[in-house]
Amino acid sequence: xxxxxxxxxxxxxxxxxxxxxxxxxxxxxxxxxxxxxxxxxxxxxxxxxxxxxxxxxxxxxxxxxxxxxxxxxxxxxxxxxxxxxxxxxxxxxxxxxxxxxxxxxxxxxxxxxxxxxxxxxxxxxxxxxxxxxxxxxxxxxxxxxxxxxxxxxxxxxxxxxxxxxxxxxxxxxxxxxxxxxxxxxxxxxxxxxxxxxxxxxxxxxxxxxxxxxxxxxxxxxxxxxxxxxxxxxxxxxxxxxxxxxxxxxxxxxxxxxxxxxxxxxxxxxxxxxxxxxxxxxxxxxxxxxxxxxxxxxxxxxxxxxxxxxxxxxxxxxxxxxxxxxxxxxxxxxxxxxxxxxxxxxxxxxxxxxxxxxxxxxxxxxxxxxxxxxxxxxxxxxxxxxxxxxxxxxxxxxxxxxxxxxxxxxxxxxxxxxxxxxxxxxxxxxxxxxxxxxxxxxxxxxxxxxxxxxxxxxxxxxxx
Numbered sequence: 001x002x003x004x005x006x007x008x009x010x011x012x013x014x015x016x017x018x019x020x021x022x023x024x025x026x027x028x029x030x031x032x033x034x035x036x037x038x039x040x041x042x043x044x045x046x047x048x049x050x051x052x053x054x055x056x057x058x059x060x061x062x063x064x065x066x067x068x069x070x071x072x073x074x075x076x077x078x079x080x081x082x083x084x085x086x087x088x089x090x091x092x093x094x095x096x097x098x099x100x101x102x103x104x105x106x107x108x109x110x111x112x113x114x115x116x117x118x119x120x121x122x123x124x125x126x127x128x129x130x131x132x133x134x135x136x137x138x139x140x141x142x143x144x145x146x147x148x149x150x151x152x153x154x155x156x157x158x159x160x161x162x163x164x165x166x167x168x169x170x171x172x173x174x175x176x177x178x179x180x181x182x183x184x185x186x187x188x189x190x191x192x193x194x195x196x197x198x199x200x201x202x203x204x205x206x207x208x209x210x211x212x213x214x215x216x217x218x219x220x221x222x223x224x225x226x227x228x229x230x231x232x233x234x235x236x237x238x239x240x241x242x243x244x245x246x247x248x249x250x251x252x253x254x255x256x257x258x259x260x261x262x263x264x265x266x267x268x269x270x271x272x273x274x275x276x277x278x279x280x281x282x283x284x285x286x287x288x289x290x291x292x293x294x295x296x297x298x299x300x301x302x303x304x305x306x307x308x309x310x311x312x313x314x315x316x317x318x319x320x321x322x323x324x325x326x327x328x329x330x331x332x333x334x335x336x337x338x339x340x341x342x343x344x345x346x347x348x349x350x351x352x353x354x355x356x357x358x359x360x361x362x363x364x365x366x367x368x369x370x371x372x373x374x375x376x377x378x379x380x381x382x383x384x385x386x387x388x389x390x391x392x393x394x395x396x397x398x399x400x401x402x403x404x405x406x407x408x409x410x411x412x413x414x415x416x417x418x419x420x421x422x423x424x425x426x427x428x429x430x431x432x433x434x435x436x437x438x439x440x441x442x443x444x445x446x447x448x449x450x451x452x453x454x455x456x457x458x459x460x461x462x463x
Contacts, residue, residue, distance in 0.1 A: 017041045054401050057429070060373075060419045061403035063210075063244050063274045067424025072331075073324050077279060080320035085120065086312070094319045097326045104329050106286050108250045109242075109259040109268055117293050118286030119312050120272070120322045124243035125163035126313050127269035127285035128204075130297070131239040132167045134267060134287065135202035137294035138237070148198075156195045157204040158187025158216050159408050160241065164204065173201065180411035185209070185364070186216045189224035196228065202237045202266075207245030207258055211407055212364055213371040213418070215245055218258035218265070225264055237266045237292075244371050246270030246284075247277075251338040252345065253369065266292040272325045275341060275371075277332070277423055282321035344372035344421040347430045351419055352376070354434040358441065360384055364416055372421040377414060384441070385448020388417045394440040400433060 017023065020041045027033075027045060056066035068074070080094070088095035098120050106116030121127040136153055143150045154174035157164055168175035176195040178187040192203060203225065205216040218240055225236050240258060242249070247270055249256055259265060265288065272282030287293040298311045332340065348367035352374035355361050360382040365375040378388060386394075392404035403418045419433075 017044050054396075055399050057424065058399045059401040060421070060433070061401045063271070063371075063420050063422070064280055065273055065275075065277055065422055065424075067422065068279055069424070072327060073279065076323050076327055077320040080318065080323050083319045085317045085319035085322060086315050091319065094323065098319075098322050101284070101322060101326050101329065102286060104326075105246075105270070105284055106260070106288075109246070109286065111260040111286070111288050113289045115290045116286060116288065117290050118284060120317075120325075121269075121283035121285060121312055122281050122314055122317060123273065123283040124241070124269050124271040125161075125166070125283070127271075127283040128163050128239075128241055128243070129167045129170075129313065130285045130311065131267040131269050131287075132164075132173075132202070132204075133171065133297060134292065134294050135237060135239055136171060136173065137296050138292075139201040141294070152199045153201045154195075154197070154199050155202060155204060156192055156200055157241075158192075158206055159185070159209065159211060160204065160206060161210045161243070164241070174199075176200075177409075179409040180211075180407050182411055182414065185212050185407070185411070186214060187221070188217070189220050192221055193224055193228060196225075196234075196236055198232075198234050200234075200236050202239050204239050204241050205258075207240055207242040207249060208371045211405075211416070211418075212375050213244075213373045213420070214365055215249065215253075215256065215258070215370050219256075219262060222262045222264045236264075238262070238264045240265055240268045242268050242270045243283075244271065244274050247272070247275040247337070248341050248371055251334065252341050260288045272321065275422070276325055277328045277337075277340070278321050278325045280321075281318065282325055340423050341372060344423060344425060347425055347427060348373045348419065348421045350427065351421075351430050351433065354430075355437065358438065360441075373419050375416050375418045377416050384444065386441075386444040387449070388415050390444065390449050391437075391440055392417065394443060395436060398436045398439075400436060 017040050020038060022037045022041045022045065059066060083091050083094055085091065085094055085098065101120065102118040103116060106118065121130065132155065139153060140150045152174065154176050155168060156176045158178045159180050160177060165175060167173070178191040178195065186209065187205060196203065203221060205218045205221050207215050207218065209216065218238065222238055225238070229235050246268060249258060259268060267285060267287045269283065269285045270276065272278040272284055273280045276282065293311065345367060352363050352366045355374065355376055356363055360379055361376040362379050363374065363376050367374045378384065388404040392402045395402050404415065406412045407414045407416060
């Protein structure tokens with residue numbers, strides 16, 4: 001072996017990467033080695049490791065965009081890899097592109113005011129927290145003017161994604177979450193009104209629930225708060241969590257009133273890297289007017305080369321995703337986004353219809369009226385030798401990642417399976433998916449699970 005290494009050192013160019021030292025011995029995985037390695041060798045080793053990850057095309061659990069095969073996206077990302085979006089003095093054109101995106105999104109969400117403000121974020125979770133912080137700051141300001149205590153702020157939501165639980169914990173706010181019930185899976189005005197009071201900084205309806213893909217009725221919630229204000233004198237604003245629906249509803253359900261057409265809606269967050277079609281790491285938060293963004297959230301700094309305002313939680317942020325968002329806006333336009341998302345909806349409806357034909361499933365969401373996808377449960381009287389966790393695990397043997405999970409508080413006895421359809425999916429893939437569902441069911445008929453996986457052992461949902 002030692003002679004082999006000596007020969008290699010004398011004739012380096014004669015050997016490919018898989019005969020180099022780093023490929024003949026285990027690499028140091030958890031601490032730095034003393035000597036450097038050849039870049040191509042390490043690159044190939046990492047590519048080999050990444051082969052063990054799932055196939056993004058078959059990941060029907062995530063909401064995030066996985067089809068980024070557009071060559072222009074790759075070129076634009078490479079052109080921006082060294083640029084810090086926060087440094088607006090050094091990269092003014094990238095800052096201008098971000099500003100254009102904010103205006104396009106404000107227009108998309110029917111902002112009636114030319115002073116719409118907002119910013120890009122690393123995802124909708126950061127955007128949601130900025131929206132929530134603005135609500136808290138406004139509430140504190142108003143309470144101080146009234147001479148009232150500010151020690152017990154609360155936020156009222158429906159069944160929400162974990163980012164709102166983080167927001168409440170990080171910023172000392174009581175989260176009052178309307179729980180799901182077996183016959184009611186969304187927040188409605190009735191349940192919302194039971195939780196609000198003078199300490200409520202805002203109400204957060206969700207346009208595209210993580211659990212069921214459905215839209216909560218923002219208009220009905222706003223109207224209920226209008227009536228509540230008339231009766232009590234207490235004003236409560238709305239922030240809409242449109243992480244997924246913000247780039248779907250304007251194109252597929254333009255008649256649903258959920259956005260800045262409602263004066264009570266002060267801010268909205270969305271993920272560009274979901275149905276906005278951009279690479280991972282892009283979110284947006286937009287306030288209807290400058291007055292809705294509290295000035296305490298805006299910092300002016302000058303040590304990057306010039307005086308500039310900033311109100312994001314991060315202070316170093318790549319700009320490629322923002323440029324790609326702008327590219328998608330220019331390239332697709334309204335009709336392009338409509339065609340893309342309608343195609344995804346049609347695939348979801350097809351899968352739902354085929355799943356229902358199998359005869360052992362009931363649809364909770366059939367793919368119509370919300371996000372592209374479908375959600376189902378096993379029939380209560382289904383006599384099968386598996387549960388949905390077993391089915392999800394079996395589908396992985398064919399490469400499919402399908403979310404199976406118990407619904408949240410007060411509906412935990414309901415276990416669902418969910419498929420999210422994103423751009424890059426085809427009808428052929430949908431048919432192959434159904435064939436693999438049937439193949440898996442046939443397998444369980446021959447090899448029934450004695451006990452199956454428990455809920456705690458099963459696969460959880462992906463955001």
